Amino acid sequence: MLELDSLRRVYGDVVALDGLSFAVRPGQLCGFLGPNGSGKTTAMRAVLGVTRLDGGEVRWRGALITAQMRAATGYLPEERGLYAKMPIGEQLVYFARLHGSSAAAAASRVAELLDKLGLRDRMGDPTEKLSLGNQQRVQFAAALVHEPDLLVLDEPFSGLDPIAVDTMSLLLREQAERGAAVVFSSHQLDLVEDLCTTVAIVNRGRTVLHGEVRALKARGPTRLRVTVDGDDGWLSSIPVGAEVIGRNNGEVTLVLGDDVDAVGVLQHARTSGVVTAMSLEQPRLSELFRDAMEERA
Amino acid sequence: MRTRQVLLVAQREIRQRLRSKAFVGTTALLAVVVLGAAVVFTSGVGPFGDQGDAGADDEVTAPVEVAVVGELSEPARAAITASAGAEPVWLEVDDLGAARQAITDGAAFAVADGGRRLLARQPSGPFESPVPFGTVEALGIAVSMEAAGADAAEVDAALRPVAIQIETVQTGEGVDAETAAGRFAVAYGGSFALYMALAFFTQIVATGVIEEKGSRVVELMLPAVPPRQLLGGKLLGLGLIGTAQMVVIVVPALVYVLVRQPDLLPPGTGASLASVVVFFALGFALYAGVTGGLAALASRVEDLQSVIMPLWAILIVAFMLSFPTLGAPDSTLAVIATFVPFSAPFVVPVRLALVELPLWQAALSGLIVLVSAGLLTMLAARLYEGSILRGGGKVGYRAAWRGARG
Ligand SMILES: Nc1ncnc2c1ncn2[C@@H]1O[C@H](COP(=O)(O)OP(=O)(O)O)[C@@H](O)[C@H]1O
Ligand SMILES: [Mg+2]
Numbered sequence: 001m002l003e004l005d006s007l008r009r010v011y012g013d014v015v016a017l018d019g020l021s022f023a024v025r026p027g028q029l030c031g032f033l034g035p036n037g038s039g040k041t042t043a044m045r046a047v048l049g050v051t052r053l054d055g056g057e058v059r060w061r062g063a064l065i066t067a068q069m070r071a072a073t074g075y076l077p078e079e080r081g082l083y084a085k086m087p088i089g090e091q092l093v094y095f096a097r098l099h100g101s102s103a104a105a106a107a108s109r110v111a112e113l114l115d116k117l118g119l120r121d122r123m124g125d126p127t128e129k130l131s132l133g134n135q136q137r138v139q140f141a142a143a144l145v146h147e148p149d150l151l152v153l154d155e156p157f158s159g160l161d162p163i164a165v166d167t168m169s170l171l172l173r174e175q176a177e178r179g180a181a182v183v184f185s186s187h188q189l190d191l192v193e194d195l196c197t198t199v200a201i202v203n204r205g206r207t208v209l210h211g212e213v214r215a216l217k218a219r220g221p222t223r224l225r226v227t228v229d230g231d232d233g234w235l236s237s238i239p240v241g242a243e244v245i246g247r248n249n250g251e252v253t254l255v256l257g258d259d260v261d262a263v264g265v266l267q268h269a270r271t272s273g274v275v276t277a278m279s280l281e282q283p284r285l286s287e288l289f290r291d292a293m294e295e296r297a
Numbered sequence: 298m299r300t301r302q303v304l305l306v307a308q309r310e311i312r313q314r315l316r317s318k319a320f321v322g323t324t325a326l327l328a329v330v331v332l333g334a335a336v337v338f339t340s341g342v343g344p345f346g347d348q349g350d351a352g353a354d355d356e357v358t359a360p361v362e363v364a365v366v367g368e369l370s371e372p373a374r375a376a377i378t379a380s381a382g383a384e385p386v387w388l389e390v391d392d393l394g395a396a397r398q399a400i401t402d403g404a405a406f407a408v409a410d411g412g413r414r415l416l417a418r419q420p421s422g423p424f425e426s427p428v429p430f431g432t433v434e435a436l437g438i439a440v441s442m443e444a445a446g447a448d449a450a451e452v453d454a455a456l457r458p459v460a461i462q463i464e465t466v467q468t469g470e471g472v473d474a475e476t477a478a479g480r481f482a483v484a485y486g487g488s489f490a491l492y493m494a495l496a497f498f499t500q501i502v503a504t505g506v507i508e509e510k511g512s513r514v515v516e517l518m519l520p521a522v523p524p525r526q527l528l529g530g531k532l533l534g535l536g537l538i539g540t541a542q543m544v545v546i547v548v549p550a551l552v553y554v555l556v557r558q559p560d561l562l563p564p565g566t567g568a569s570l571a572s573v574v575v576f577f578a579l580g581f582a583l584y585a586g587v588t589g590g591l592a593a594l595a596s597r598v599e600d601l602q603s604v605i606m607p608l609w610a611i612l613i614v615a616f617m618l619s620f621p622t623l624g625a626p627d628s629t630l631a632v633i634a635t636f637v638p639f640s641a642p643f644v645v646p647v648r649l650a651l652v653e654l655p656l657w658q659a660a661l662s663g664l665i666v667l668v669s670a671g672l673l674t675m676l677a678a679r680l681y682e683g684s685i686l687r688g689g690g691k692v693g694y695r696a697a698w699r700g701a702r703g
Contacts, residue, residue, distance in 0.1 A: 048520040050686065071521045081513030086313065097305055098521045142517060 008055030230273015306530025580642030590677025
């Protein structure tokens, strides 16, 4: 298990990490969310030992993470970088071997990965001859080429087309199924919601929400969407604890507090007309994210 | 520890050079040029063959005119004829003004005051004599013999050259005269090749470091390969390929000379050529290690020149020190330069080629370079570590020194 425990990092008067904590288990895909400047990159770099910490510690399997473990970790840095003039196949073999793979294992793994990424026939081309999207795929491959037990990816999906997003999602899922602990940062909340088992949401260097996606959604306030064929006079007398958060073409969306009964609210709606459509939904991850940010502000 | 990573990094550097058509092409071209020079050298033409005759032939065929102001005795004329190799065309003129005009019009020189005074054309270069070689001495002898009562025939006989055999006594000092030409060729070529190779490979180290930093690929590498190992592997790889390149350039020519004319090579050529290769490796360790550390301070290729400048100044001065050493290989300056780490790589091969440098001096010098290279590279590695991940402008020495793992 990877544990980030009370990480602290200060740059001048900027507190980049202010007690940030969360954990990722083997087999878990953890989405690391937070607005720009909230400390995601700094935290990931601290895990890899690329930046030092002013406080807190990073643990792997219960002990302080070692240089050997860091060397075996798969990493996709926020600022991408590959050797421009080196053929991509040779380059990936090189990275795999630097991370500890044998030459034979590296070669077969590179062939397999490039196959999956649709770059098999580009193997001999230098990075600089590839389109940006394809370079991004190679960068992605560089992180997983040695089949690491821990994968740390900083915004791996930014700048990718939907097809590439699907391919990479699949690859990440495979890694987690293989038993790797995977953490990646992203701003694509819907993607994270579909892909991840757990999320950690941070703001200003602190964790504001952390846990399994399913549990967080179940715990979050329920959404009720109602469409009434009539006026909206009923809205003036809805029960305490229910709050209107949106109206769209006659459809009203309400957030229901823990002790508010949805059926009670519907009864009210019927006083104004016929209820033509209704649904009871768990919150979207994006809504949980927004709520978490507002609580902090 | 982490030898595997260091070797992998070194291997990548070597492969990258071998894949570069420019690198392989340049090496092949240089090998051919050096081999060509060796062919010319052994065939006896060029600067180390006997070039004197070719020049003399030209002068004989040219009609020489000599202006004469006033009286000039037969003995004096005989002296001028003897030193010119043939009777010149005598232009009898009235005064110095006319003599000047004659020279402007093409006369070689003018004689006045009965041979006691010469008026000559301005020489064409700084090392040229204004009058043909030997004229002044011959004229001087003629004038004083005439004063003692000798006639033209006697002067002519006195000035007839007799072949004099010169032998030297080996005192153990200075450059052995018999093998001097070969020794200077080896010394000069060796130090020049060394300078070129060091300048070229330190430049490659600098651009390699800045490329990795600029392309941000280091961030991907560093968790797997710590900064020192990354720099060390790069230096090892480039040092090996550089040494191999020197061998490829020098060996074909050496083998050719050995096969064609083994006695042309001065004694100790093998040792001094080997010292060029050894001191390339040592000099590379010294200069390239520091270059790697300094290069990491820059963030863009444009900043590179300014951060590397201090070291390059040292490299150039050290190379220049090999010139006084070429002139006086046993001078105090040469001895001191042998034991100063920066200049030793240039001076030791030169001294080995020119004089019988005691082996212990060469070995001690090599050791000094090696130890300094180790220490300096460790300091440079710290600068490298403290600056390799810092982008956005030049990193100061202090910030880099303190900020290892910023
Ligand atoms: N090298 C640095 N020097 C100074 N400030 C930095 C540095 N790296 C990050 N920061 C600051 O730390 C905060 C967190 O940044 P970062 O970890 O990049 O956030 P995120 O990845 O979530 O966008 C920001 O305020 C950023 O300006
Ligand atoms: Mg970031």
